[in-house]
Amino acid sequence: MNTNKRYSAWWLRMAALYLVTGVALGNYMGATHDFSLRSVHAHINLLGWASMLGFGLVVQHLADTLSARLVAVQFWLHQCALPVMLSALAALMRGNPAVEPLIGLGSATVGVAVLCFATNVWRGTGAKLRAA
Numbered sequence: 001m002n003t004n005k006r007y008s009a010w011w012l013r014m015a016a017l018y019l020v021t022g023v024a025l026g027n028y029m030g031a032t033h034d035f036s037l038r039s040v041h042a043h044i045n046l047l048g049w050a051s052m053l054g055f056g057l058v059v060q061h062l063a064d065t066l067s068a069r070l071v072a073v074q075f076w077l078h079q080c081a082l083p084v085m086l087s088a089l090a091a092l093m094r095g096n097p098a099v100e101p102l103i104g105l106g107s108a109t110v111g112v113a114v115l116c117f118a119t120n121v122w123r124g125t126g127a128k129l130r131a132a
């Protein structure tokens with residue numbers, strides 16, 4: 001199987017796991033009326049479920065034109081950094097300000113991963129546009 005298609009399937013699998021986690025946390029917040037982790041819930045759902053769903057579908061759609069190396073680099077940067085960012089954010093919201101540098105590190109790394117994605121999509125669609 002084309003490695004980009006493999007990564008696409010893994011984006012979709014991870015997206016589904018983040019959806020389950022985000023929805024579970026949303027239900028917990030609703031049931032307990034404890035909204036202190038609202039931002040964690042929002043970003044589990046948005047950087048986890050919604051973004052990963054998007055990455056998975058785009059990588060599947062452009063599997064033949066995207067750089068396999070950039071697809072892999074983006075996947076691993078995002079998958080490693082997001083849990084660090086979100087667990088540190090949860091700790092901050094629970095009153096532990098010492099974790100703030102970890103949120104910064106996680107967020108900046110997710111930012112770099114997103115730049116890899118954007119570069120890859122621009123390059124991949126450029127090749128398609130020239131061929132059209």
Ligand code: HEM
Nearest residue numbers: 022023025026027028029030035038041042045046049050
């Ligand atoms: C059964 C599923 C879900 C439940 C029970 C739930 C529950 C909640 C609750 C209780 C809040 C806090 C509201 C407040 O502080 O006033 C919240 C906020 C939020 N939720 Fe969910 N949620 C669910 C699914 C989702 C999904 C799937 C997404 C995104 C794809 C999402 C995105 C957000 C966002 C962005 C906020 C923050 C809104 C703001 O700051 O105004 N939620 N959710």
Ligand code: HEM
Nearest residue numbers: 038039040042043046047050051085106107108109110111
């Ligand atoms: C590394 C990437 C990101 C960083 C560092 C970041 C950072 C932030 C920060 C600092 C806030 C304010 C939180 C608060 O006031 O409690 C916020 C809120 C929000 N962000 Fe992000 N964000 C990122 C990615 C995204 C993405 C990709 C989406 C949508 C797809 C998104 C949607 C939202 C929404 C809806 C809110 C308001 C909900 C809330 O109260 O938490 N963010 N974000």
